[in-house]
Amino acid sequence: MSTVVTCHGLRKRYGPAGPWVLRNVDASVEPGGVVHLSGPNGAGKSTLLRIVAGACVPSAGIRRLAPGTAVGYAPERAVPPRTFSSAQYLHHHARVRGLGAAEGRRQIEQLAERLGCEPALRQRLGALSKGTLRKLVVAQALLGRPGLVVLDEPFAGLDVDARAAVADLVAERAGDGAAVVLSDHRQGGERLTCGRHWVLDGGRLLDAGGVPAVHREPVRTTIAADASDGEVVRLIEDGWHVERVQPLGQGRVEIEAVRAPRGP
């Protein structure tokens, strides 16, 4: 199977005399794969994710991204510009991804609604709570439906509902064919279908195999759409099972659909 990103012999240290943070890491992620990266503090998880995302270069080794693949990266400690409003911040990232104004606005509103941070869109980033900032940083990584999504501790500081929403979004992106690599100390994505589990310790990848997912559940989604809307066709074509259809009036319906978990 083709891979979205392949890493071979990755080594990294900060400064010419610094200790090796990563030592000969080989790993790859396929389209639609969700990789859960774990390991103790200082194992090199954030460094590995940075390299996988292309935010920094390894000291040695190769990181190869499939041509034309867009990347969405949410670092663990991102401090977005405090003077921007949340909407400005996301619109800027939408433009960086090449989204038009209308499409950018649509995706931003959709993500904000899913993550429960719609009221924050008009507020300055400097006035937001840690959890809301985290949601926005994760949201910017998902804008434009990138082919590779790299999330460093995406569940940190989030409440239960937000963690579930992020897990659902990640599962949906993977269902759409994106490769997802995420780290999570607290197994916050318990509803997430993790196809693989990477364990990093002392800069070495101890296990990059197909360890079974921590937990598996069907992915559920609810959309409101016109009968002619392409979204409905996409749902059915993608193999979603429609469980409930609720007329909303004026030709619009609310559709609740569920998709069975994918295999590892």
Next chain:
Amino acid sequence: MSAVARYLLAQHLGSRRWVAPFLFLVGGVVVLYAQPPNPVLSTAGTAAAWLLPAQIWLALSFLNTQETGDRQSLVANAGPRTFALGRLLGLAVLALLASLVTLALPTLSGRFERAPQADELALILVANLVCASAGSALAALFARPILRGRAAPVLGLSACLLATIPLGLSPAVATARALDRTGAAEVPGRLAPTIAAVAAFAALALLASALLWRRRE
């Protein structure tokens, strides 16, 4: 590329880190033109020289505004090449704005001994851009993450500025001399070597800073 530049410029504008170097630039130009008669090219050459340290400060504040995690997410999302080009575009916009301000202040307030002609205005703008480009390129070599502290860039840049004067390598001095006591017709010939040297230096410095920055990230 333009989206990255817009992001960085909007962030810089909101941070207000540009205020101090901008006041440094404007204050210097105002003081310089305070004493008449202010011959057009000669005084403009000195103002262009003043633009060099001001632009270094402005460019350094622009390059250092972004927080590390935010920069890394932008690099990953835009791609390192697009990010580097976007930063370059942002620097170019700042250099152009600073050059225009340095030209507009004395022109609009009528501080020259006579109204400058169109060809003189064009030459002054070119001279300003030469110094602003040199300042931007020099700042790029001392910006984060290449140098992380505050003291090292200030000391390094000051040493560079001071050391280039006795060595005859200062673009500020060369530009000021090219415009000093000459007619407009002679300026292009006198300024051409400085333009070529600054263009070569800027290209090398910006390439080196892009490579070093990727290694240091």
